[in-house]
Amino acid sequence: MVAVSICMPVYNVGRYLNQCLESISQQTFRDFEVIMVDNGSTDNSFEICQAYTSEDNRFKLYRQEKEGVAAARNTCLKYMKGEYVAWIDSDDWVDRDYLEKLVKTQKETNADIVCIGNKTYMNNQIYLGSHQNKYATYPKCEIPKKDAIGDVFFGMLSLISLWGCLIRKSLYRGFIFSEDNRYDDQGNKFKLYLQANKIIGIPEVAYTYRVREKSITQSNTKLMKFLEEQTTNLEKLIYYVEIANYETSYFYHRYLDWLNKKLAEETVKNDIECQNYLKRRLRLLEIRMDSNC
Template sequence: MVKVSIGIPIYNVGRYLRECLNSIMNQTFKDFEVIMVDDGSTDDSFMICQEYVARDNRFKLFHQENKGLAGARNTCLKHMKGEYITWVDSDDKVEPNYLERLLEVQAETQADFVNGYNYGFKDGVIYYYDYTYISPNLDKLERTPKEMFLGTLAGKDIVLWGTLAKRKLYRGVYCAQGKNHEDNGTKFKLYFRANKVVILPEQLYGYRVEREGSIMTDKFSSKTLEKKLKEYNDTFFNVENFVYYMEITQSKDVVDKVHQQYLGHLYNLSKGNLTGSDEEKFEHYTVNYRSRREKNLK
Protein backbone atom coordinates (compact mmCIF):
# COMPACT_ATOMS: atom_id res chain seq x y z
CA MET A 1 0.00 0.00 0.00
CA VAL A 2 1.26 3.47 -0.88
CA LYS A 3 1.81 5.69 2.16
CA VAL A 4 0.09 8.92 1.06
CA SER A 5 -2.56 9.78 -1.52
CA ILE A 6 -2.45 13.40 -2.68
CA GLY A 7 -5.75 14.63 -4.11
CA ILE A 8 -5.72 17.48 -6.64
CA PRO A 9 -9.04 18.75 -8.08
CA ILE A 10 -8.29 20.59 -11.32
CA TYR A 11 -10.30 23.11 -13.31
CA ASN A 12 -8.87 25.70 -15.73
CA VAL A 13 -5.61 26.30 -13.88
CA GLY A 14 -3.17 25.78 -16.75
CA ARG A 15 -1.40 29.01 -15.89
CA TYR A 16 -0.47 27.75 -12.41
CA LEU A 17 -0.60 23.97 -12.67
CA ARG A 18 3.03 23.18 -13.45
CA GLU A 19 4.20 25.11 -10.39
CA CYS A 20 1.85 23.03 -8.26
CA LEU A 21 2.79 19.66 -9.74
CA ASN A 22 6.52 20.42 -9.73
CA SER A 23 6.35 21.19 -6.02
CA ILE A 24 4.85 17.73 -5.48
CA MET A 25 7.41 15.97 -7.66
CA ASN A 26 10.16 17.59 -5.59
CA GLN A 27 8.98 16.18 -2.26
CA THR A 28 11.72 14.75 -0.03
CA PHE A 29 9.30 11.95 0.94
CA LYS A 30 8.77 9.74 -2.11
CA ASP A 31 6.16 7.08 -1.25
CA PHE A 32 3.03 8.78 -2.54
CA GLU A 33 0.49 8.74 -5.35
CA VAL A 34 -1.10 11.79 -6.93
CA ILE A 35 -4.77 11.55 -7.88
CA MET A 36 -5.54 14.33 -10.35
CA VAL A 37 -9.17 14.86 -11.36
CA ASP A 38 -9.71 17.17 -14.31
CA ASP A 39 -13.19 18.57 -13.77
CA GLY A 40 -14.05 19.40 -17.37
CA SER A 41 -11.34 22.02 -17.94
CA THR A 42 -11.61 24.06 -21.12
CA ASP A 43 -7.99 25.25 -21.12
CA ASP A 44 -4.76 23.20 -21.36
CA SER A 45 -4.97 21.78 -17.82
CA PHE A 46 -5.74 18.24 -19.00
CA MET A 47 -2.78 18.18 -21.42
CA ILE A 48 -0.44 19.44 -18.70
CA CYS A 49 -1.62 16.64 -16.42
CA GLN A 50 -0.90 14.12 -19.18
CA GLU A 51 2.71 15.35 -19.30
CA TYR A 52 3.19 14.44 -15.64
CA VAL A 53 1.49 11.07 -16.02
CA ALA A 54 3.99 10.27 -18.79
CA ARG A 55 6.95 11.43 -16.69
CA ASP A 56 6.08 9.86 -13.33
CA ASN A 57 3.98 6.73 -12.71
CA ARG A 58 2.94 8.06 -9.30
CA PHE A 59 0.72 10.60 -11.08
CA LYS A 60 -2.74 9.31 -12.07
CA LEU A 61 -5.25 11.28 -14.10
CA PHE A 62 -9.04 11.05 -14.26
CA HIS A 63 -11.35 13.19 -16.37
CA GLN A 64 -15.02 13.97 -15.78
CA GLU A 65 -17.66 16.42 -16.88
CA ASN A 66 -17.76 19.49 -14.69
CA LYS A 67 -19.17 18.68 -11.24
CA GLY A 68 -17.56 21.46 -9.25
CA LEU A 69 -14.82 21.30 -6.63
CA ALA A 70 -16.74 18.99 -4.31
CA GLY A 71 -17.51 16.58 -7.14
CA ALA A 72 -13.83 16.48 -8.09
CA ARG A 73 -12.84 15.82 -4.48
CA ASN A 74 -15.31 12.96 -4.28
CA THR A 75 -13.85 11.40 -7.43
CA CYS A 76 -10.39 11.69 -5.91
CA LEU A 77 -11.60 9.84 -2.82
CA LYS A 78 -12.94 6.97 -4.92
CA HIS A 79 -9.50 6.34 -6.43
CA MET A 80 -7.25 6.92 -3.42
CA LYS A 81 -5.41 3.89 -2.05
CA GLY A 82 -2.95 5.46 0.39
CA GLU A 83 -2.79 4.92 4.13
CA TYR A 84 -3.08 8.70 4.53
CA ILE A 85 -4.78 11.44 2.53
CA THR A 86 -3.72 15.01 1.90
CA TRP A 87 -5.04 17.66 -0.48
CA VAL A 88 -3.32 20.28 -2.60
CA ASP A 89 -5.35 22.79 -4.59
CA SER A 90 -4.17 22.99 -8.19
CA ASP A 91 -3.18 26.68 -8.09
CA ASP A 92 -1.22 26.29 -4.84
CA LYS A 93 2.16 24.73 -4.02
CA VAL A 94 3.90 22.93 -1.16
CA GLU A 95 7.38 23.10 0.32
CA PRO A 96 9.76 20.19 -0.44
CA ASN A 97 9.46 18.81 3.12
CA TYR A 98 5.66 19.17 3.28
CA LEU A 99 4.87 15.44 3.33
CA GLU A 100 7.95 14.57 5.36
CA ARG A 101 7.02 16.90 8.22
CA LEU A 102 3.34 15.93 8.28
CA LEU A 103 4.30 12.26 8.50
CA GLU A 104 6.99 12.89 11.12
CA VAL A 105 4.49 14.63 13.38
CA GLN A 106 1.96 11.85 12.82
CA ALA A 107 4.54 9.20 13.74
CA GLU A 108 5.67 11.11 16.83
CA THR A 109 2.15 11.67 18.14
CA GLN A 110 0.19 8.76 16.61
CA ALA A 111 -2.43 11.30 15.54
CA ASP A 112 -5.31 10.43 13.25
CA PHE A 113 -5.39 13.96 11.84
CA VAL A 114 -2.59 16.50 11.40
CA ASN A 115 -3.56 20.09 10.64
CA GLY A 116 -0.82 22.18 9.00
CA TYR A 117 -0.55 25.92 8.43
CA ASN A 118 -0.04 27.87 5.22
CA TYR A 119 1.70 30.96 3.93
CA GLY A 120 0.38 33.15 1.13
CA PHE A 121 2.11 34.02 -2.12
CA LYS A 122 1.33 36.35 -4.98
CA ASP A 123 3.44 37.70 -7.85
CA GLY A 124 6.62 36.24 -6.39
CA VAL A 125 6.04 37.70 -2.92
CA ILE A 126 5.62 35.36 0.07
CA TYR A 127 3.43 36.33 3.04
CA TYR A 128 4.05 34.51 6.31
CA TYR A 129 1.14 34.76 8.73
CA ASP A 130 0.84 35.25 12.48
CA TYR A 131 -1.35 32.35 13.57
CA THR A 132 -1.43 33.24 17.26
CA TYR A 133 -4.88 34.78 16.77
CA ILE A 134 -6.13 31.29 15.88
CA SER A 135 -3.97 29.23 18.22
CA PRO A 136 -2.38 31.37 20.97
CA ASN A 137 -0.41 28.37 22.26
CA LEU A 138 1.43 27.33 19.11
CA ASP A 139 3.76 25.18 21.17
CA LYS A 140 0.79 23.04 22.18
CA LEU A 141 0.49 20.59 19.31
CA GLU A 142 -2.30 18.36 20.50
CA ARG A 143 -5.94 19.40 20.26
CA THR A 144 -9.08 17.53 21.19
CA PRO A 145 -11.52 16.79 18.36
CA LYS A 146 -14.06 18.97 20.18
CA GLU A 147 -11.64 21.94 20.23
CA MET A 148 -11.08 21.58 16.51
CA PHE A 149 -14.81 21.26 15.86
CA LEU A 150 -15.52 24.48 17.74
CA GLY A 151 -12.79 26.08 15.66
CA THR A 152 -14.58 25.15 12.44
CA LEU A 153 -17.71 26.87 13.74
CA ALA A 154 -15.69 30.05 14.20
CA GLY A 155 -14.31 29.76 10.68
CA LYS A 156 -10.90 28.49 11.83
CA ASP A 157 -9.07 25.49 10.39
CA ILE A 158 -11.93 24.69 8.00
CA VAL A 159 -10.03 23.81 4.81
CA LEU A 160 -9.02 20.32 3.74
CA TRP A 161 -5.84 21.28 1.91
CA GLY A 162 -2.68 21.32 3.99
CA THR A 163 -3.86 18.49 6.24
CA LEU A 164 -2.97 14.83 6.67
CA ALA A 165 -5.62 12.33 7.72
CA LYS A 166 -5.85 8.58 7.99
CA ARG A 167 -7.84 7.36 5.01
CA LYS A 168 -10.22 5.44 7.27
CA LEU A 169 -11.58 8.78 8.56
CA TYR A 170 -13.00 9.46 5.08
CA ARG A 171 -15.03 6.25 4.83
CA GLY A 172 -18.60 7.30 4.11
CA VAL A 173 -17.66 11.00 4.15
CA TYR A 174 -18.12 12.97 0.95
CA CYS A 175 -18.14 16.66 0.08
CA ALA A 176 -21.52 18.27 -0.57
CA GLN A 177 -21.71 19.07 -4.28
CA GLY A 178 -23.08 22.30 -5.68
CA LYS A 179 -21.84 24.49 -2.81
CA ASN A 180 -19.04 26.99 -2.41
CA HIS A 181 -16.67 26.43 0.53
CA GLU A 182 -17.55 22.74 0.55
CA ASP A 183 -14.81 22.03 3.10
CA ASN A 184 -16.95 23.66 5.82
CA GLY A 185 -19.39 20.75 5.89
CA THR A 186 -16.76 18.02 5.64
CA LYS A 187 -13.87 18.69 7.98
CA PHE A 188 -15.85 18.71 11.22
CA LYS A 189 -17.00 15.15 10.48
CA LEU A 190 -13.39 14.03 10.18
CA TYR A 191 -12.55 15.63 13.52
CA PHE A 192 -15.23 13.61 15.27
CA ARG A 193 -13.94 10.37 13.81
CA ALA A 194 -10.43 11.11 15.02
CA ASN A 195 -9.10 9.99 18.39
CA LYS A 196 -6.27 12.52 18.30
CA VAL A 197 -5.75 15.75 16.36
CA VAL A 198 -2.46 17.65 16.30
CA ILE A 199 -1.32 20.97 14.87
CA LEU A 200 1.90 21.32 12.89
CA PRO A 201 2.79 25.00 13.51
CA GLU A 202 4.95 25.30 10.39
CA GLN A 203 3.90 27.11 7.22
CA LEU A 204 4.68 24.49 4.60
CA TYR A 205 1.67 24.95 2.31
CA GLY A 206 1.67 27.83 -0.16
CA TYR A 207 -1.77 29.36 -0.78
CA ARG A 208 -2.08 31.52 -3.87
CA VAL A 209 -3.65 34.76 -2.71
CA GLU A 210 -6.91 35.67 -4.43
CA ARG A 211 -6.33 34.74 -8.03
CA GLU A 212 -8.90 36.12 -10.45
CA GLY A 213 -11.89 33.80 -10.74
CA SER A 214 -11.29 32.00 -7.46
CA ILE A 215 -14.01 31.55 -4.87
CA MET A 216 -12.23 34.01 -2.58
CA THR A 217 -12.59 36.86 -5.08
CA ASP A 218 -16.27 36.36 -5.82
CA LYS A 219 -18.11 39.56 -4.96
CA PHE A 220 -21.59 39.75 -3.49
CA SER A 221 -24.29 39.81 -6.12
CA SER A 222 -28.04 39.91 -5.61
CA LYS A 223 -28.27 37.11 -8.17
CA THR A 224 -26.47 34.79 -5.77
CA LEU A 225 -28.28 35.86 -2.60
CA GLU A 226 -30.76 32.99 -2.54
CA LYS A 227 -28.02 30.46 -3.25
CA LYS A 228 -25.87 31.85 -0.43
CA LEU A 229 -28.80 31.89 1.99
CA LYS A 230 -29.58 28.27 1.17
CA GLU A 231 -25.93 27.30 1.60
CA TYR A 232 -25.75 28.92 5.03
CA ASN A 233 -29.08 27.41 6.02
CA ASP A 234 -28.08 23.89 4.94
CA THR A 235 -24.58 24.06 6.38
CA PHE A 236 -25.46 25.26 9.85
CA PHE A 237 -28.51 23.11 10.34
CA ASN A 238 -26.63 20.06 9.09
CA VAL A 239 -23.97 20.78 11.70
CA GLU A 240 -26.64 21.23 14.35
CA ASN A 241 -28.32 17.94 13.47
CA PHE A 242 -24.95 16.21 13.50
CA VAL A 243 -24.25 17.55 16.99
CA TYR A 244 -27.55 16.24 18.33
CA TYR A 245 -27.14 12.92 16.53
CA MET A 246 -23.71 12.34 18.04
CA GLU A 247 -25.05 13.30 21.49
CA ILE A 248 -22.03 15.47 22.08
CA THR A 249 -21.31 16.48 25.65
CA GLN A 250 -22.55 20.02 26.30
CA SER A 251 -24.17 19.99 22.88
CA LYS A 252 -26.28 23.03 23.75
CA ASP A 253 -23.13 25.18 23.96
CA VAL A 254 -21.97 23.86 20.61
CA VAL A 255 -25.34 24.48 18.96
CA ASP A 256 -25.44 28.00 20.39
CA LYS A 257 -22.15 28.68 18.62
CA VAL A 258 -23.65 27.31 15.40
CA HIS A 259 -26.56 29.72 15.65
CA GLN A 260 -24.31 32.67 16.48
CA GLN A 261 -22.33 31.99 13.31
CA TYR A 262 -25.52 31.61 11.26
CA LEU A 263 -26.89 34.93 12.52
CA GLY A 264 -23.56 36.59 11.75
CA HIS A 265 -23.72 35.42 8.14
CA LEU A 266 -27.33 36.57 7.83
CA TYR A 267 -26.34 40.00 9.13
CA ASN A 268 -23.45 40.29 6.67
CA LEU A 269 -25.70 39.39 3.76
CA SER A 270 -28.31 41.90 4.90
CA LYS A 271 -25.75 44.69 4.50
CA GLY A 272 -25.71 44.13 0.74
CA ASN A 273 -27.71 46.26 -1.68
CA LEU A 274 -30.93 44.27 -1.53
CA THR A 275 -33.78 44.81 -3.97
CA GLY A 276 -37.41 44.27 -3.03
CA SER A 277 -37.39 40.64 -4.21
CA ASP A 278 -34.07 40.07 -2.43
CA GLU A 279 -35.58 41.32 0.81
CA GLU A 280 -38.42 38.82 0.41
CA LYS A 281 -35.92 35.98 -0.02
CA PHE A 282 -33.97 37.19 2.99
CA GLU A 283 -37.14 37.36 5.09
CA HIS A 284 -38.11 33.83 4.01
CA TYR A 285 -34.84 32.33 5.25
CA THR A 286 -34.87 34.44 8.41
CA VAL A 287 -38.39 33.27 9.29
CA ASN A 288 -37.42 29.69 8.48
CA TYR A 289 -34.41 30.03 10.76
CA ARG A 290 -36.52 31.38 13.64
CA SER A 291 -39.13 28.63 13.35
CA ARG A 292 -36.52 25.85 13.33
CA ARG A 293 -34.65 27.49 16.19
CA GLU A 294 -37.80 27.76 18.33
CA LYS A 295 -38.67 24.13 17.57
CA ASN A 296 -35.28 22.93 18.79
CA LEU A 297 -35.53 24.99 21.98
CA LYS A 298 -38.71 23.23 23.07
Protein backbone atom coordinates in the same frame (compact mmCIF):
# COMPACT_ATOMS: atom_id res chain seq x y z
CA MET B 1 0.55 0.25 0.25
CA VAL B 2 1.70 3.77 -0.52
CA ALA B 3 1.99 6.04 2.53
CA VAL B 4 0.16 9.13 1.28
CA SER B 5 -2.43 9.74 -1.43
CA ILE B 6 -2.35 13.34 -2.59
CA CYS B 7 -5.78 14.04 -4.07
CA MET B 8 -6.34 16.89 -6.49
CA PRO B 9 -9.38 18.00 -8.51
CA VAL B 10 -8.27 19.93 -11.62
CA TYR B 11 -10.26 22.42 -13.65
CA ASN B 12 -8.92 25.13 -15.98
CA VAL B 13 -5.82 25.94 -13.93
CA GLY B 14 -3.22 25.67 -16.71
CA ARG B 15 -1.72 28.98 -15.69
CA TYR B 16 -0.85 27.70 -12.20
CA LEU B 17 -0.72 23.93 -12.49
CA ASN B 18 2.98 23.46 -13.25
CA GLN B 19 3.96 25.32 -10.09
CA CYS B 20 1.63 23.13 -8.03
CA LEU B 21 2.72 19.79 -9.52
CA GLU B 22 6.40 20.74 -9.44
CA SER B 23 6.15 21.55 -5.73
CA ILE B 24 4.75 18.06 -5.20
CA SER B 25 7.33 16.27 -7.33
CA GLN B 26 10.12 17.95 -5.32
CA GLN B 27 8.87 16.73 -1.94
CA THR B 28 11.58 15.45 0.40
CA PHE B 29 9.16 12.72 1.52
CA ARG B 30 8.85 10.42 -1.50
CA ASP B 31 6.36 7.66 -0.61
CA PHE B 32 3.23 9.15 -2.17
CA GLU B 33 0.88 8.96 -5.11
CA VAL B 34 -0.96 11.84 -6.76
CA ILE B 35 -4.56 11.26 -7.83
CA MET B 36 -5.47 14.00 -10.33
CA VAL B 37 -9.06 14.20 -11.54
CA ASP B 38 -9.57 16.54 -14.47
CA ASN B 39 -13.11 17.84 -14.17
CA GLY B 40 -13.74 18.66 -17.84
CA SER B 41 -11.05 21.33 -18.33
CA THR B 42 -11.23 23.34 -21.54
CA ASP B 43 -7.70 24.78 -21.31
CA ASN B 44 -4.38 22.87 -21.30
CA SER B 45 -4.73 21.50 -17.75
CA PHE B 46 -5.28 17.91 -18.89
CA GLU B 47 -2.18 17.99 -21.11
CA ILE B 48 -0.04 19.35 -18.27
CA CYS B 49 -1.24 16.53 -16.02
CA GLN B 50 -0.49 14.01 -18.77
CA ALA B 51 3.09 15.22 -18.96
CA TYR B 52 3.61 14.46 -15.27
CA THR B 53 2.07 10.99 -15.55
CA SER B 54 4.47 10.15 -18.39
CA GLU B 55 7.50 11.25 -16.36
CA ASP B 56 6.59 9.90 -12.91
CA ASN B 57 4.43 6.82 -12.32
CA ARG B 58 3.35 8.18 -8.93
CA PHE B 59 1.16 10.70 -10.79
CA LYS B 60 -2.16 9.20 -11.92
CA LEU B 61 -4.74 10.97 -14.04
CA TYR B 62 -8.47 10.48 -14.47
CA ARG B 63 -10.89 12.53 -16.53
CA GLN B 64 -14.62 13.14 -16.22
CA GLU B 65 -17.23 15.54 -17.52
CA LYS B 66 -17.58 18.77 -15.57
CA GLU B 67 -19.64 17.88 -12.51
CA GLY B 68 -18.33 20.21 -9.81
CA VAL B 69 -15.39 20.02 -7.45
CA ALA B 70 -17.18 17.78 -4.90
CA ALA B 71 -17.86 15.19 -7.60
CA ALA B 72 -14.18 15.29 -8.57
CA ARG B 73 -13.23 14.77 -4.93
CA ASN B 74 -15.48 11.70 -4.79
CA THR B 75 -13.65 10.32 -7.81
CA CYS B 76 -10.35 10.90 -6.01
CA LEU B 77 -11.63 8.87 -3.06
CA LYS B 78 -12.52 6.03 -5.40
CA TYR B 79 -8.94 5.57 -6.62
CA MET B 80 -6.73 6.54 -3.68
CA LYS B 81 -4.65 3.75 -2.12
CA GLY B 82 -2.62 5.56 0.53
CA GLU B 83 -2.70 5.00 4.26
CA TYR B 84 -3.15 8.75 4.66
CA VAL B 85 -4.79 11.40 2.50
CA ALA B 86 -3.60 14.93 1.72
CA TRP B 87 -5.63 17.32 -0.45
CA ILE B 88 -3.83 19.96 -2.47
CA ASP B 89 -5.75 22.45 -4.58
CA SER B 90 -4.42 22.58 -8.13
CA ASP B 91 -3.71 26.33 -8.08
CA ASP B 92 -1.82 26.24 -4.77
CA TRP B 93 1.66 24.98 -3.92
CA VAL B 94 3.53 23.48 -0.97
CA ASP B 95 6.99 23.76 0.58
CA ARG B 96 9.46 20.94 -0.22
CA ASP B 97 9.19 19.52 3.32
CA TYR B 98 5.41 19.80 3.52
CA LEU B 99 4.69 16.06 3.51
CA GLU B 100 7.77 15.29 5.58
CA LYS B 101 6.55 17.52 8.41
CA LEU B 102 3.04 16.09 8.32
CA VAL B 103 4.13 12.45 8.22
CA LYS B 104 6.83 12.92 10.88
CA THR B 105 4.32 14.53 13.26
CA GLN B 106 1.77 11.80 12.61
CA LYS B 107 4.31 9.09 13.46
CA GLU B 108 5.38 10.90 16.62
CA THR B 109 1.85 11.54 17.88
CA ASN B 110 -0.28 8.80 16.25
CA ALA B 111 -2.79 11.52 15.34
CA ASP B 112 -5.75 10.83 13.07
CA ILE B 113 -5.50 14.33 11.60
CA VAL B 114 -2.41 16.55 11.42
CA CYS B 115 -2.84 20.16 10.29
CA ILE B 116 -0.19 22.76 9.44
CA GLY B 117 -0.34 26.50 8.97
CA ASN B 118 -0.78 28.16 5.60
CA LYS B 119 0.27 31.30 3.78
CA THR B 120 -1.98 33.31 1.48
CA TYR B 121 -0.74 34.48 -1.92
CA MET B 122 -2.70 37.45 -3.24
CA ASN B 123 -1.87 40.39 -5.51
CA ASN B 124 1.70 39.09 -5.94
CA GLN B 125 2.27 39.18 -2.19
CA ILE B 126 2.47 36.45 0.45
CA TYR B 127 0.60 37.07 3.70
CA LEU B 128 0.99 35.23 7.00
CA GLY B 129 -1.87 34.88 9.45
CA SER B 130 -1.66 34.09 13.15
CA HIS B 131 -3.73 30.90 13.16
CA GLN B 132 -0.69 28.59 13.25
CA ASN B 133 0.56 30.29 16.42
CA LYS B 134 -2.68 29.34 18.17
CA TYR B 135 -1.86 25.64 17.72
CA ALA B 136 1.03 25.98 20.18
CA THR B 137 -1.32 27.31 22.87
CA TYR B 138 -2.83 23.82 23.20
CA PRO B 139 -0.92 21.30 25.35
CA LYS B 140 1.33 19.28 23.02
CA CYS B 141 -0.43 21.07 20.12
CA GLU B 142 -3.40 18.72 20.46
CA ILE B 143 -6.53 20.51 19.32
CA PRO B 144 -9.78 19.46 21.04
CA LYS B 145 -12.32 17.98 18.67
CA LYS B 146 -14.90 20.58 19.71
CA ASP B 147 -12.56 23.43 18.75
CA ALA B 148 -11.66 21.84 15.41
CA ILE B 149 -15.29 21.32 14.42
CA GLY B 150 -16.32 24.70 15.79
CA ASP B 151 -13.78 26.45 13.59
CA VAL B 152 -16.28 26.06 10.74
CA PHE B 153 -18.14 29.11 12.08
CA PHE B 154 -15.45 31.78 12.29
CA GLY B 155 -12.24 30.17 11.02
CA MET B 156 -9.87 31.50 13.67
CA LEU B 157 -7.76 28.32 13.49
CA SER B 158 -7.95 27.89 9.69
CA LEU B 159 -8.89 24.24 10.15
CA ILE B 160 -11.93 23.85 7.93
CA SER B 161 -10.16 23.70 4.54
CA LEU B 162 -9.46 20.22 3.20
CA TRP B 163 -5.98 21.25 2.15
CA GLY B 164 -3.24 21.86 4.70
CA CYS B 165 -3.53 18.58 6.57
CA LEU B 166 -2.88 14.84 6.61
CA ILE B 167 -5.84 12.58 7.41
CA ARG B 168 -5.94 8.88 8.20
CA LYS B 169 -7.65 7.12 5.29
CA SER B 170 -9.84 5.02 7.59
CA LEU B 171 -11.78 8.20 8.51
CA TYR B 172 -13.05 8.25 4.92
CA ARG B 173 -14.75 4.88 5.23
CA GLY B 174 -18.33 5.44 4.05
CA PHE B 175 -17.55 9.13 3.44
CA ILE B 176 -19.05 10.93 0.42
CA PHE B 177 -18.67 14.61 -0.41
CA SER B 178 -22.08 16.21 -0.62
CA GLU B 179 -22.47 18.21 -3.82
CA ASP B 180 -25.16 20.68 -2.77
CA ASN B 181 -23.05 23.87 -2.90
CA ARG B 182 -19.66 25.29 -3.75
CA TYR B 183 -18.27 25.38 -0.19
CA ASP B 184 -17.46 21.69 -0.05
CA ASP B 185 -14.75 22.13 2.62
CA GLN B 186 -17.15 23.79 5.05
CA GLY B 187 -19.91 21.30 4.30
CA ASN B 188 -17.86 18.13 4.70
CA LYS B 189 -14.61 18.29 6.68
CA PHE B 190 -16.33 18.46 10.06
CA LYS B 191 -17.50 14.85 9.45
CA LEU B 192 -13.86 13.76 9.58
CA TYR B 193 -13.19 15.67 12.79
CA LEU B 194 -16.22 14.00 14.36
CA GLN B 195 -14.61 10.60 13.80
CA ALA B 196 -11.10 11.58 14.86
CA ASN B 197 -9.66 10.66 18.24
CA LYS B 198 -6.59 12.90 18.04
CA ILE B 199 -6.03 16.15 16.12
CA ILE B 200 -2.63 17.85 16.05
CA GLY B 201 -1.73 21.31 14.76
CA ILE B 202 1.85 22.02 13.69
CA PRO B 203 2.70 25.66 14.58
CA GLU B 204 4.53 26.25 11.30
CA VAL B 205 3.54 27.19 7.75
CA ALA B 206 4.18 25.02 4.69
CA TYR B 207 1.13 25.36 2.40
CA THR B 208 0.47 28.36 0.15
CA TYR B 209 -3.14 29.13 -0.74
CA ARG B 210 -3.59 31.23 -3.86
CA VAL B 211 -6.41 33.76 -3.98
CA ARG B 212 -7.30 34.36 -7.61
CA GLU B 213 -10.07 36.38 -9.12
CA LYS B 214 -11.87 33.53 -10.87
CA SER B 215 -11.56 30.82 -8.24
CA ILE B 216 -14.77 29.19 -6.97
CA THR B 217 -14.61 30.71 -3.51
CA GLN B 218 -13.73 34.16 -4.85
CA SER B 219 -16.26 34.32 -7.68
CA ASN B 220 -19.02 36.92 -7.53
CA THR B 221 -22.29 35.59 -6.21
CA LYS B 222 -25.40 37.22 -4.84
CA LEU B 223 -25.40 37.68 -1.09
CA MET B 224 -28.58 35.68 -0.76
CA LYS B 225 -27.07 32.69 -2.55
CA PHE B 226 -23.99 32.91 -0.35
CA LEU B 227 -26.07 32.92 2.83
CA GLU B 228 -28.19 29.99 1.63
CA GLU B 229 -25.10 27.89 0.94
CA GLN B 230 -23.47 28.83 4.23
CA THR B 231 -26.56 28.09 6.33
CA THR B 232 -27.06 24.80 4.49
CA ASN B 233 -23.59 23.70 5.56
CA LEU B 234 -23.90 24.91 9.13
CA GLU B 235 -27.29 23.30 9.63
CA LYS B 236 -25.87 20.10 8.19
CA LEU B 237 -23.23 20.27 10.93
CA ILE B 238 -25.94 20.82 13.55
CA TYR B 239 -27.75 17.73 12.28
CA TYR B 240 -24.60 15.61 12.51
CA VAL B 241 -23.74 16.66 16.07
CA GLU B 242 -27.34 15.97 17.08
CA ILE B 243 -27.13 12.46 15.62
CA ALA B 244 -23.77 11.92 17.35
CA ASN B 245 -25.13 13.50 20.55
CA TYR B 246 -21.93 15.51 20.69
CA GLU B 247 -21.79 18.93 22.40
CA THR B 248 -25.09 20.01 20.84
CA SER B 249 -25.59 23.00 23.15
CA TYR B 250 -22.15 24.35 22.29
CA PHE B 251 -22.80 24.15 18.55
CA TYR B 252 -26.30 25.59 18.84
CA HIS B 253 -24.81 28.66 20.48
CA ARG B 254 -21.98 28.91 17.94
CA TYR B 255 -24.54 28.91 15.14
CA LEU B 256 -26.64 31.44 17.06
CA ASP B 257 -23.58 33.72 17.31
CA TRP B 258 -22.87 33.28 13.59
CA LEU B 259 -26.43 34.21 12.59
CA ASN B 260 -26.44 37.29 14.81
CA LYS B 261 -23.07 38.39 13.48
CA LYS B 262 -24.31 38.08 9.90
CA LEU B 263 -27.42 40.08 10.74
CA ALA B 264 -25.19 42.84 12.08
CA GLU B 265 -23.17 43.16 8.87
CA GLU B 266 -23.81 46.29 6.82
CA THR B 267 -24.42 44.37 3.59
CA VAL B 268 -27.20 42.40 5.27
CA LYS B 269 -28.68 45.47 6.96
CA ASN B 270 -29.14 46.95 3.50
CA ASP B 271 -30.88 43.87 2.10
CA ILE B 272 -34.38 43.15 3.40
CA GLU B 273 -34.55 39.73 1.74
CA CYS B 274 -31.34 38.61 3.46
CA GLN B 275 -32.46 40.04 6.80
CA ASN B 276 -35.74 38.13 6.64
CA TYR B 277 -33.99 34.94 5.59
CA LEU B 278 -31.54 35.03 8.49
CA LYS B 279 -34.29 35.90 10.97
CA ARG B 280 -36.20 32.81 9.79
CA ARG B 281 -33.09 30.70 10.37
CA LEU B 282 -32.82 32.21 13.85
CA ARG B 283 -36.43 31.36 14.72
CA LEU B 284 -35.99 27.80 13.49
CA LEU B 285 -32.79 27.42 15.50
CA GLU B 286 -34.51 28.68 18.65
CA ILE B 287 -37.31 26.14 18.13
CA ARG B 288 -34.70 23.44 17.65
CA MET B 289 -32.86 24.46 20.82
CA ASP B 290 -36.08 24.49 22.87
CA SER B 291 -37.10 21.05 21.63
CA ASN B 292 -33.73 19.55 22.50
CA CYS B 293 -33.39 21.03 25.99
